[in-house]
Amino acid sequence: MSRRVVRSSKFRHVFGQGVKADQCYDDIRISQMTWDSNFCSVNPKFVAMIVDASGGGAFIVLPLSKTGRIDMSYPTVCGHTGPVLDIEFCPHNDNIIASGSEDCSVMIWEIPDGGLTSPLTDPVVKLDGHSKRVGILSWHPTAHNVLMSAGCDNVVILWNVARGEAVVRLDTVHTDLIYSACWNRDGSQILTSCKDKTLRVLDPRKGTVIINNFGEPLTLQELDTSSGVLLPFFDPDTGIVYLCGKGDSSIRYFEVTDEAPYVHYLSMYSSKDSQKGMGYMPKRGLEVNKCEIARFYKLHERKCEPVVMTVPRKSDLFQEDLYPDTIGPEPSVEADDWFNNKDGQPILISLKDGFVATTKAKEFKVHKSLLKTASASSGNQPDNNGEVQSLRKEVKQLKEALEELTKRVSELETKH
Incomplete structure (x- = not known):
């Protein structure tokens, strides 16, 4: 009788668990917009969620510790004139967040350390360049102050945020609506998916397509996606990819390896409530002493529920095999240098004693004189x-x- 050999993996028994009710964020009116973005962004300081707002677009930013019922009058970030479609915290400064909106603009906001005490209506920088709504935002992983936006005008723009200017404009590459856009690990390439059923790997600074025809897939996994779009989250440290179905109530996770069949199904976290969106905590925000390898912030209709992914271990000592050095908050290259073709590898940190901010977060500095010049040249007096x-x-x-x-x-x- 032949015995089937079971592949050994330390992540075979990873399990997901929702937190207790008092650790959720309650009474939040999550946006009802039908859009495919995460609707949530999170870092070790804050959790931000796109919410319903009358007469414009808004999102709420809460200190991570502010759990429980959130008062209806809690101040929001509400400077957009149309619904907010995507938000993302800057990886190099936990107080900076970008938002894209149906009003065709991208705005950069600075959140004070303790959270908002009054509504925030004036962004630090407003980036105008798209002619239709902006639904995709992504900060560069290693270059300071570089932001990518993609709009329903089929255009990708790379911004030097500190100068408030569009440096690269990719407006001839995509023939149809851009579904998603993301950076590779060092930000030297961009991958986009498009309604024309084509995946493209782009050189972001030259604006050229490097790879277009992917041919046959390495492997194929059939999934039930009847409920809606899949939101993927990949952890390069563990090789685990998490797939969260928007409108679904589960998180499926797979291990990706270098050898065939490349993708191995691990397990699935399920709950009775479907998710309207999902936030994903950076590795440095996890509790390593509890063997937590991922934490999601699941949006319900009226609340946000953290879901913790844990590897069961008997020892309470630091588990080095679960936590290789990971990407820290320090950028490795400045925007001007990156746009001049200098790449920077991610600067890694150890999580052995948990993440402690040893240096001040990279300060967000806007070159006001340059912004002033730009506004004057466009006909507006400073x-x-x-x-x-x-x-x-x-x-x-x-x-x-x-x-x-x-x-x-x-x-x-x-x-x-």
Whole structure:
């Protein structure tokens, strides 16, 4: 009698679990828009969700610790004149988030550390360049202040956010609606999928197609996707890909390996409520002492529920095999250098003692003089009053930072 050999994998027993009710974010009116983006973005400080808003578009940003019932009057980010379709936190500064909207614009926002105390209507930068709604946003993984946007005008734009300018405009590559767009690990290439049933690998700076015809797939997995679009999340550290069906109530996960058949089904997390969207916590935001290898933020109609993926282990010591060095928040190249063809590999960090921000997050600096020049050349006179307000705000922030440092030094002196 032949015995079937079972492939060994440390992720075979990964299991998903929803958190207790008091650890959810309740009474949030999640957007009813029919759009295929995640509707949620999360980092170790905040969780952001696109919400229903009258007379425009809005999203809510909550400190991660602010669980429980959220008051209806809680302030939102509400500067768009049309519904918000996509949001994404900057990987190099947890206080910066980008939003794309049906009003054809992209806006960059700075969220104060404790969250919002009043509605936020003025973005740090507004990026105008699309002629139809903007439904896809993605920050460059290693270059500071580089953002990709894709709109229903079939155009991909690469922005230097600090200068407020569109540096590369890919407007002849896609013949139809762009469904998705993402960077590779070091941000030297972009992959897009399009309504014309074509996958394209692009050189983002030259604006050329590198690969177009993928031929036969390496492997094929049949999935029941009747409920809606699949939102994929890939963890390069573990080789696990998670597939969350929008409108579905499950998260399926697979291990990707270098040898045939390449993709191995692991398991599925299911619950009774379907998901309206999904956020995915960066690796540095996980609890490594609990063997947590992924955390999702599942959007229901009226709440957000964290779902934790864990590898069962008896020991409470740090499990090195589960946590190889992972991508940290430090960028490896500046926007200007990247646009001048300099690539930067991800800067990796160890999670051995959990993630601790040893250096100040990469400060988000806008070259105001350059933005002013741009607005003047487009026929708008610079707003001197606004400039003064901005400078005052910067001085105030510097004072606060100085006070914080002084306090920290005195605490350290007291300890020693």
